[in-house]
Amino acid sequence: MAYWLFKSEPDTWSWDQQVAKGAAGEEWTGVRNYQARNNMRAMKLGDRGFFYHSNIGKEIVGIVEVSAECHPDSSTDDPRWECVDIRAVQPLPRAITLEEAKAEPRLAEMALVKNTRLSVQPVSEAEWAVICELAGL
């Protein structure tokens, strides 16, 4: 299983809205960046991801899982853009802020820290474990 990180501005789509969708999950629409799209293409059903609030909060707030593999993005007619569906699994007992991630040497190579603008990122197994540990899971 692979691990990922999904960024969203809570003004646009928040963790609470994601949770409200329940087990049905929701399309992760609106990605217009090839790197991010390619990451979604690589996702498999059941892969896990962190849900990150950008701009407001700037923290990892929960865990999601891929509930449908990559398919055309229904928010556009442009065939270049595809997306997966994700559903909320559980909130983190303690949110991990960007500040904390930056201060943690074991996360120095994380895309969240090094490539701030990428909206859908891969997370290594080691990074996943460190964040779970910090979050109290």
Added chain:
DNA sequence: GCCAACGTTGGC
């Protein structure tokens, strides 16, 4: 609200 980083577009 500013601006740095970075991706995309389009002229040549």
Added chain:
DNA sequence: GCCAACGTTGGC
């Protein structure tokens, strides 16, 4: 195919 101009993202 290069690169300048431009637009967008996201931290601060």
